[in-house]
Amino acid sequence: MGLKTVKGGITAPLGYRASGLYCGIKQSKRKDLALIVSEVPCDATGVFTTNKVQASCVVINKEHLKNGRAQAVVVNSGNANCMTGESGFDNSRTMASQTARILGVRRKDVLVASTGVIGKPLPIRKIVAALPELVRQLDRRGSEAAATAILTTDKRLKEIAVEFRVGRRKVRVGAIAKGAGMIHPQMVPATGPKHATMLCFVTTDAAVTLPVLRSALERAVNKTFNRVSIDGDMSTNDMVVVLANGLACNTRIVERTPEARLFQRALEAVFAYLSKQMILDAEGATKFVEVEVRGAASDEDATRVARSVATSNLFKCALFGSDPNWGRIAAAAGYSGAQLDPWKLQIFLGKELVVKNGGRVKKSAAALNRVFARKDIRILLDLGLGSGRAEYRTCDLSTNYVRINSAYRT
């Protein structure tokens, strides 16, 4: 598809600078404040958590993105600024307006994001005090600093950039992301009806119309981030935001063209990479698992089954223990709410068919143990009912996940 991975992350596309520093929120004294800025105003859009408890940054970004325009994103980690009352909203607005003032851009052109503990007042003075230095540090090679400053329990930074051609012009898409726990995103456009804390910020120098930007983002997110579950807990702060500044000077990408499809596939590739990185970095996880469902009565049913298996604690404990206990997969499929006939169900662990005709297909224990001993495991369920398909990506549930999350705040 003509996609090439390039260096530079979120600052790989033309006209973007980024920075990240420690402003005093995290007890660990790691970086906790990030800024991404385009030289010129961008076409912009986003998708947001469908949790009914939403952080003030989510609510404010939906307002700010109504006009399809933005130029900067300011992000703090270590505090979610969620369930913090009216003052929480005031604090998010202050983050945006103070950043706008220093950058000399419009308040509504600044987006805000927060991630961390819910319910604690945001230390807004520390943030405001650090903004001038944050702006001073803006850099054409600032992606890594920003990518580091948005992390919470993540162990590794997550960034990528890809390049492809639109006509004779080279176009780039760059992104950074965070997310290792409270990951079960179901994000929808601000205008839509539908939930994670994962954050992803995307920049592109492509010239692209707002309708293409919006539909490409929504479709790419539905195939990637919205098909990831680490722990089944949907956050109040999830968002993916895209800025497109047009500085690549390509012929503007319009709907229903090969270029629009290419742009969407570029986003999908970027999101697929970042969502895999999130799972590889998931709290306590030791395994990367893909659950594929085929033959469902509908795509919706396939999604129900894939989600049910990918969020089953018993299945995920079996993964951690490298125990090929497929009975737990069958049980989770059975309670998903999807149409299912156990006599037609087939289950594959890796390439090994283990369930057929309502019962097991006898395989050597050694062969199945080998599949579950891997770090990268693929499960396929064929329901034998129709042509519905879906895929979910997840990880195992480990004693370390419990340890990390029973001691997270105290």
Next chain:
Amino acid sequence: MGLKTVKGGITAPLGYRASGLYCGIKQSKRKDLALIVSEVPCDATGVFTTNKVQASCVVINKEHLKNGRAQAVVVNSGNANCMTGESGFDNSRTMASQTARILGVRRKDVLVASTGVIGKPLPIRKIVAALPELVRQLDRRGSEAAATAILTTDKRLKEIAVEFRVGRRKVRVGAIAKGAGMIHPQMVPATGPKHATMLCFVTTDAAVTLPVLRSALERAVNKTFNRVSIDGDMSTNDMVVVLANGLACNTRIVERTPEARLFQRALEAVFAYLSKQMILDAEGATKFVEVEVRGAASDEDATRVARSVATSNLFKCALFGSDPNWGRIAAAAGYSGAQLDPWKLQIFLGKELVVKNGGRVKKSAAALNRVFARKDIRILLDLGLGSGRAEYRTCDLSTNYVRINSAYRT
């Protein structure tokens, strides 16, 4: 309400005998085969898992209970006889028919239950070979032996009996149960449309009409077992079965009478006790937790919120760590799918109001830590929207839960 707890468990009511022994299924060599028999045929009914993958015992009992009659229940532990193909059904039928033959009762009057690993062929020969001895050991004080023989990962046996008066006659209800993992029951009558492995067998000497028996069972289960979640995983084998032999010789209990309500409350009390015992014995659990929801737009919405909080891995890790992280409670309420306005939401940890007006109510960390340090914790969410109410009972998610379930089979 005139209910008195009495000794004797499932054999406390008149006319019942029970037994339990080791027949060779469990590697641990613990008891794995149980039998409960009434002297005379009983009015009988049951509720069963709504998992679409159902063990053969579930399917067969629904058939056998169509005529509202049964006289015996034969139960094995250590093997679920689920997803074991046609031969699995043959094996369950053989369990019933061989038991019937030895007891001299009709095949359809014998119910069957299995619990344990999914997908492994049932060692039916061992079971059949042990049946004569199982029948020989039937005893008026056999409740404990039967209660022990139905256990899997449970550490303690679960039995109870209560007594109350119907007119001048004393009537008794006795029950035994098992369940410590794969517990998220949603059971409905065989005739109904709706899911655990938990097993519960109930005997009564009350004379009661089948409609009263059926509605009392369904209502009592909906208020108790169907409001319990240990790990969110619904089993393929859950069932509650009631036998009523009428030997108390009370005036038969008919619908819409104070006696019918009393009978239902007796079942509720028995099930409430047994469901609490299941949670106290839950795999790895260190805490018993009640999640109460009030003020929801509807009872259904209240149930959604209570279930969402009670099954949130992050909330349950916080419970294990004794960390009063109410943000995770708010987030889980927000993604439940219920109507919710964060500005109207109130959250109480024990008696401490911690969330109001969209933000925290400042309380001393010591006070909140005290609440979460308890072994018995009550959480209340008031949504402030209507009069919908619901309650769920659950436990914490511990490192031991993960250890137990990553090593269960291997």
